[in-house]
Amino acid sequence: MQQIGIAIAGFGTVGQGVYKHLLQNRALLQQRLGIRFAVHGIAVRNLRRKRLVKVPRALLTRDWKSLVEDPRVSIVVELFGGCNEARRLILAALRKGKSVVTANKALLAEHGEEIFEVTARYRAKIYFEASVAGGVPIIKALREGLIVNRFQMIYGILNGTCNYILSKMSRDGTSFAKALAAAQRDGYAEANPALDIDGIDAGHKVAILASLSNGFLMPFSKVHIEGIRSITPLDIRFARLLGYEIKLLGIIRAENGIEARVHPVLIPRSHILAAVDGVYNAIVVRGDVVGDAMFYGRGAGADATASAVIADISEAGLDRLYSTEMRPLLGPRGRGAAKIKSIDDVVSRYYLRLSVVDRPGVLAGIASVLARAHIGISSVIQPEGHEGKVVPLILMIHDAKYRDMRRALQQIVKLPTIRGRPMLVRVESFDVAPFDGGQDLRPGGDVS
């Protein structure tokens, strides 16, 4: 049996999960792979910290450099998180020709160019299945299982914390603040939740998926990001009334350039993503050959993430055993070959909630601003109120470029009847496959 040495850098939730499951399912892994993995060291920041997983004291070290230098170590598993020490560690390991496994989406999204460049230069290998959607093998699916596809669209729920909060708001009618507090109490949101609720974490994942699927490095700064702080129970109620749920989605779309965006979306309640509740992640992939496929599972947590990290360790082990070359990381096109579309040029439908003073002519004023911008209204909900009172007014708006919508909105908020901030949420139906979908299935097929 071939033995391959690994080192783990970072021993938080995920690091402990990886170590635990590597040990617990060791026999299974050996029989499935023909490889025995030996952990030669674990780099930690604090040697004395109490941990849930028992580990021989001799394995722990505060000196990650010694692990990278250790000639017995072929695979370095980076689970520090963050972009400083993690970056130095990964670059050092790659330069030594080691294989690197990482779950660090922030690092890949923000320093991908440097990391991929060093990987190629030293003919090293890097694996990052766990960086997107936790235990769901979405990166393997894109790069291997769906290899013959051009990816027309990839979209989905990429952040479990936001989905937990929005699910709770939808189910219980609670406010954003209360749902966030519940998420924090139950351990589904960090004390500082900004990375999640402001959409940055999902944005990192979108940058990675956009790069993999379109064959060039998508700069994180080009991903359009909006979070969920301003969603109110009122918006969720109106959305449901109109047949929608509100979800925070990451969307990558290739059509006259590449769209890469993260923002709340009204999706039809009949769409399968509307059924994804709680901390689960789900990603829909639309390929020109396969059609629509969806991948669903736990997007976070020690165990689910460990499943992906250990799959990468296994892959790295086999690749070393057979001296395979890494598949090209960024698909068919060279860097910068595709045009990135500005959010201003992205066309979508919109849900617009305004607070207006209830008096005759309110709607006429708004409608005429939109008409001048050639923006169509598809429906209006104006709850009955008392004249002179401030009431919500909901407009569903036809396909329009964001630039036009944004400019029209700048004029609308100046109307004398408008109070407070408007709420604008994109509406996407993603051309839901109809019930009778699957138009390429014909009688007499060999396979059913």
Added chain:
Amino acid sequence: MQQIGIAIAGFGTVGQGVYKHLLQNRALLQQRLGIRFAVHGIAVRNLRRKRLVKVPRALLTRDWKSLVEDPRVSIVVELFGGCNEARRLILAALRKGKSVVTANKALLAEHGEEIFEVTARYRAKIYFEASVAGGVPIIKALREGLIVNRFQMIYGILNGTCNYILSKMSRDGTSFAKALAAAQRDGYAEANPALDIDGIDAGHKVAILASLSNGFLMPFSKVHIEGIRSITPLDIRFARLLGYEIKLLGIIRAENGIEARVHPVLIPRSHILAAVDGVYNAIVVRGDVVGDAMFYGRGAGADATASAVIADISEAGLDRLYSTEMRPLLGPRGRGAAKIKSIDDVVSRYYLRLSVVDRPGVLAGIASVLARAHIGISSVIQPEGHEGKVVPLILMIHDAKYRDMRRALQQIVKLPTIRGRPMLVRVESFDVAPFDGGQDLRPGGDVS
């Protein structure tokens, strides 16, 4: 650029799809793989048959043996279907040391032992991603992406034709016969639909998934199979009234032995599989590390299946390029190591619809038979009728072994008030992850 020769045997719907997309996305594939595939021949039964995809006449041959002998051909793609010629072709190719790609689930389920034995003996390789769930890379997910997991449960919608029919019955309230006729008219069911509607096709897939996930060859004859012919609109209506949908599911469960079964199931409408409509397939995998993951997509059709076949061709190409060994086909255990559980020992809840003569004491008679068998009733629906008329009576029954349930039913149908055949459908909730699911996600995790 490395060139690898392939031959395609069978040029029906899927064969044409494979050829078309290999050509259409050739540049993409070359850039992603570093391999150029050359098709050296296509074996057909009828040289003159009209086909949708144009192909040089010189590539077509009725003599598949010449293709297997052709030294330029390294990869043989078997798309004949059926178990006779396909079996001979595959065995001949394996004995020549060629790599075989096949979508033939019937052959693998019914002749897997012989085929895997010859594969191992000749150190050849066989790939069969397209044999289960069309374009969805479920086999790669099980064997690679989720490699560290013990598979506690794999279940899902494995036959698009049945799901189309049941979805249509549920949506429109039509009879089975009418829904089947519609499926045939729309090209979603064969003229002879038995393979699909009697659950045999799903049974083949269950045998393959059970073998891969449990490390021994599951004989097809040990898969318990019931089809959907006897489901009525009445059953679907009552199921919905009780909060369920009826789906034909394949289920593999490892708990004190391996369960492998295909039958209609009442699943809660809140379960994500209940949202899978039409010809789509969806498979839930429960692993001891990853938790629940789901894979969804087109389960059939030329294009989706071609996506999986070409992924296998790519894999086969890389494996030849790097001379890798095939991962063990059947996981960790040797053949026959696990106990296969008889359907009689499978415990589940049940939906039971009886036709009874509406008169006092009917329910008491049925209830006392069940009580003597220690089988509990959880609820009863008895529509109001006229005394003496035949009416449906629905019982929801607590967990019971099928043996006990079956025997009780034999006594119940002998009661003087029972008319016609009883309808018994298993009820499964698969311990649906609660809204607050994902118990391993804790604050301070490295990944979210």
